Amino acid sequence: MHQKRAERVDLDPRETTEWLEALDDIVDQAGPDRAAYLLDKLAQRARNFGVELPVQHNTPYVNTIPAEEEVPYPGDRALERRIKSLTRWNAMAMVSRQNKSDHGIGGHIATYASIATLFEVGFNHFFRASYGDQPGDLVYFQGHASPGLYARAFLEGRLTAEHLENFRHELREHPGLSSYPHPWLMPSFWKFPTVSMGLAPINAIYQARFMRYMENRGLLPKTPRQVWAFLGDGEMDEPESMGSLTLASREKLDNLIFVINCNLQRLDGPVRGNGKIIQELEAAFLGAGWNVIKVIWGSDWDELLSRDHSGLLVKRMDECVDGEYQSFKAKGGAYIRKEFFGKYPELLKLVEHLNDEQIGRLRRGGRDPQKVYNAYKSAVDHRGQPTVILAKTVKGYGVAEIEARNPTHQQKELNDRAVQLFRQRFDIQLPDGVAHDIRFYKPPDDSPEMAYLHERRRTLGGYMPERKVPAPQFDAPPLENFTELLGGSKAPHPSTTMAFVRILTTLMKNPAVGKRVVPIIPDEARTFGMESLFRQFGIYASTGQLYKPHDADMFLYYKEQQDGQILEEGITEAGSMASCTAAGTAYSNYEIDMIPFFIYYSMFGFQRVGDLIWAFADARGKGFLMGGTAGRTTLAGEGLQHQDGHSLVLASTVPTCSAYDPAYAYEIAVIIQDGIRRMYQEGEDRFYYIMLYNEDYVMPEMLAGCEEGIIKGIYKLKAAEGKNGSTG
Numbered sequence: 001m002h003q004k005r006a007e008r009v010d011l012d013p014r015e016t017t018e019w020l021e022a023l024d025d026i027v028d029q030a031g032p033d034r035a036a037y038l039l040d041k042l043a044q045r046a047r048n049f050g051v052e053l054p055v056q057h058n059t060p061y062v063n064t065i066p067a068e069e070e071v072p073y074p075g076d077r078a079l080e081r082r083i084k085s086l087t088r089w090n091a092m093a094m095v096s097r098q099n100k101s102d103h104g105i106g107g108h109i110a111t112y113a114s115i116a117t118l119f120e121v122g123f124n125h126f127f128r129a130s131y132g133d134q135p136g137d138l139v140y141f142q143g144h145a146s147p148g149l150y151a152r153a154f155l156e157g158r159l160t161a162e163h164l165e166n167f168r169h170e171l172r173e174h175p176g177l178s179s180y181p182h183p184w185l186m187p188s189f190w191k192f193p194t195v196s197m198g199l200a201p202i203n204a205i206y207q208a209r210f211m212r213y214m215e216n217r218g219l220l221p222k223t224p225r226q227v228w229a230f231l232g233d234g235e236m237d238e239p240e241s242m243g244s245l246t247l248a249s250r251e252k253l254d255n256l257i258f259v260i261n262c263n264l265q266r267l268d269g270p271v272r273g274n275g276k277i278i279q280e281l282e283a284a285f286l287g288a289g290w291n292v293i294k295v296i297w298g299s300d301w302d303e304l305l306s307r308d309h310s311g312l313l314v315k316r317m318d319e320c321v322d323g324e325y326q327s328f329k330a331k332g333g334a335y336i337r338k339e340f341f342g343k344y345p346e347l348l349k350l351v352e353h354l355n356d357e358q359i360g361r362l363r364r365g366g367r368d369p370q371k372v373y374n375a376y377k378s379a380v381d382h383r384g385q386p387t388v389i390l391a392k393t394v395k396g397y398g399v400a401e402i403e404a405r406n407p408t409h410q411q412k413e414l415n416d417r418a419v420q421l422f423r424q425r426f427d428i429q430l431p432d433g434v435a436h437d438i439r440f441y442k443p444p445d446d447s448p449e450m451a452y453l454h455e456r457r458r459t460l461g462g463y464m465p466e467r468k469v470p471a472p473q474f475d476a477p478p479l480e481n482f483t484e485l486l487g488g489s490k491a492p493h494p495s496t497t498m499a500f501v502r503i504l505t506t507l508m509k510n511p512a513v514g515k516r517v518v519p520i521i522p523d524e525a526r527t528f529g530m531e532s533l534f535r536q537f538g539i540y541a542s543t544g545q546l547y548k549p550h551d552a553d554m555f556l557y558y559k560e561q562q563d564g565q566i567l568e569e570g571i572t573e574a575g576s577m578a579s580c581t582a583a584g585t586a587y588s589n590y591e592i593d594m595i596p597f598f599i600y601y602s603m604f605g606f607q608r609v610g611d612l613i614w615a616f617a618d619a620r621g622k623g624f625l626m627g628g629t630a631g632r633t634t635l636a637g638e639g640l641q642h643q644d645g646h647s648l649v650l651a652s653t654v655p656t657c658s659a660y661d662p663a664y665a666y667e668i669a670v671i672i673q674d675g676i677r678r679m680y681q682e683g684e685d686r687f688y689y690i691m692l693y694n695e696d697y698v699m700p701e702m703l704a705g706c707e708e709g710i711i712k713g714i715y716k717l718k719a720a721e722g723k724n725g726s727t728g
């Protein structure tokens with residue numbers, strides 16, 4: 001009889017010891033790699049005998065990169081620390097000053113305080129603004145860490161003290177700064193509106209995939225460009241955050257790096273007080289096929305770990321839950337000695353040479369530039385998989401009385417004592433008066449730190465974040481291009497959906513515009529009669545088609561190809577919208593105009609993925625959303641999925657959306673032609689929602705001169721019958 005794993009008892013302790021000692025010998029004499037090889041072989045053999053093996057999706061609660069494999073830090077740590085401290089100071093001063101003058105206006109200190117090192121190592125060594133004449137890395141910054149990004153741009157001379165003074169007053173005072181990343185409020189600064197939690201992760205995944213799509217279609221040169229996404233650990237609870245992880249591994253997106261700022265807290269309290277968020281995320285990401293790098297402990301722990309011959313320190317690290325880790329930081333050194341090390345006398349001995357203050361200062365990995373640099377380097381060098389870096393940090397780090405406390409997220413102001421302690425902690429040297437009044441401070445341009453700051457960004461191709469908009473790149477094809485839609489239909493009459501498919505096909509064949517069109521479909525192409533596009537334009541598949549499709553001998557077969565144009569997304573309206581966002585903002589990310597057509601069941605658009613659409617609008621996205629099978633139609637019998645009488649109403653709430661409900665084929669042609677002209681030729685940052693119907697009926701011929709009326713929303717089709725135009 002098999003024993004269940006949880007119930008297994010040691011039936012022969014002597015034999016167990018022999019096996020364990022054999023393993024010890026191998027590790028001692030031949031090293032861990034050999035041990036891993038043998039274990040692998042054993043596991044294979046065991047599986048052949050039907051032995052049930054545990055699936056392991058967790059490694060011990062220590063850093064993934066062992067200290068002995070690290071490379072030395074390439075930068076000037078002292079100068080970088082000074083720059084980081086000044087950034088911390090200005091970020092804190094910005095939020096604090098604003099709340100003194102305008103009480104309760106908000107802003108966040110604690111988030112940037114936790115993520116500062118993760119950003120700074122990136123700015124000094126990784127984030128590339130350009131690759132020669134090509135735009136560089138795309139970085140999604142954690143939205144409410146914006147004070148730190150403003151503070152850095154201030155040091156760089158890109159923002160003035162006046163900007164900082166008007167933080168969150170951008171609509172009232174000039175020049176001002178928006179609370180969060182916002183391409184409308186700060187059009188030459190922010191690329192990605194990230195503050196609606198969960199949208200940055202999914203948008204970053206599809207962005208990295210879209211980058212490959214552009215490369216594989218020959219529209220974008222291949223560069224080592226990366227997509228970086230800085231995310232909160234609390235944010236990972238949003239379904240959108242983790243819902244598309246397997247797309248990234250399936251597509252081998254080694255141009256994608258998630259950095260999750262695991263400060264163990266969200267707004268109200270701990271993310272996983274009773275568990276460990278890093279371990280939970282490790283298991284999920286490993287299971288989804290990602291490369292996982294844990295950055296848990298700072299360098300000060302290396303020496304302790306190297307003397308941990310019994311493994312007790314790692315055991316203690318593994319057994320504590322995040323609620324305890326939070327208390328350790330909130331309560332300081334003496335508490336850590338007693339409650340963390342104190343559980344085992346051996347561990348107390350391990351730290352007997354450290355005083356309480358030193359114990360309190362033992363750093364977490366996400367705060368140690370050496371560890372962070374190595375993780376980033378390893379992520380950038382990694383091939384064949386996306387990488388997630390799980391960096392353990394401290395929320396509100398360095399801010400007295402709020403560090404690691406539950407209310408820290410909403411702390412806005414600091415009292416005099418807290419300011420004093422903040423300066424001491426980061427060793428912030430300021431001229432007289434600056435500290436007392438909590439004024440902004442920027443060292444002279446010829447100071448070593450300023451020279452260093454500029455030199456680093458010069459080497460990396462320029463300052464970030466920055467949003468650039470290229471000049472219009474093509475003229476819209478004239479309406480005559482769509483002649484076959486303008487002359488009225490012959491039997492069998494089409495639906496407006498079919499008319500749209502003809503417009504799309506015509507557009508895709510247009511020599512000037514065709515290659516820029518990106519059809520995006522969440523598994524409804526056949527419903528909309530679009531399968532003819534498969535064969536003509538190909539379905540994008542990064543690997544090409546690895547099998548002979550069963551319908552290969554048919555005219556309209558399911559053709560996948562590496563430079564296919566159609567994004568057949570499968571059943572994910574959220575993923576499709578993220579693709580639409582990547583395509584519709586390609587002009588500001590890659591300086592190439594692309595025209596997405598995202599066609600879906602109208603019920604699953606605005607009401608299902610409304611917030612992604614809103615973020616698309618915030619990102620100044622362009623393109624067309626096509627709501628298929630709209631209206632309370634003949635498909636009503638299929639249930640509520642075809643009871644859309646309101647998507648037009650929802651669409652009209654998005655400020656940059658032009659929403660239309662056309663009746664006839666030529667109206668759609670006029671709207672799409674004019675849309676392309678306005679968005680791409682005139683450079684207007686808007687997008688279109690067009691409803692499409694399922695019913696076949698007579699499409700009349702277009703009347704001369706009705707274009708303007710169609711665009712405005714009403715025109716005279718024919719005079720009503722009867723007296724005074726009344727039929728009644």
Ligand SMILES: Cc1ncc(C[n+]2csc(CCOP(=O)(O)OP(=O)(O)O)c2C)c(N)n1
Nearest residue numbers: 111195196197232233234235263265266267
């Ligand atoms: C969809 C959504 N829900 C709620 C919020 C409000 N909110 C802003 S920050 C925050 C907490 C974030 O915690 P975490 O992701 O862990 O980031 P941290 O500040 O700890 O780095 C919340 C709930 C939001 N911005 N978006």
Ligand SMILES: [Mg+2]
Nearest residue numbers: 233234265266
């Ligand atoms: Mg957090």
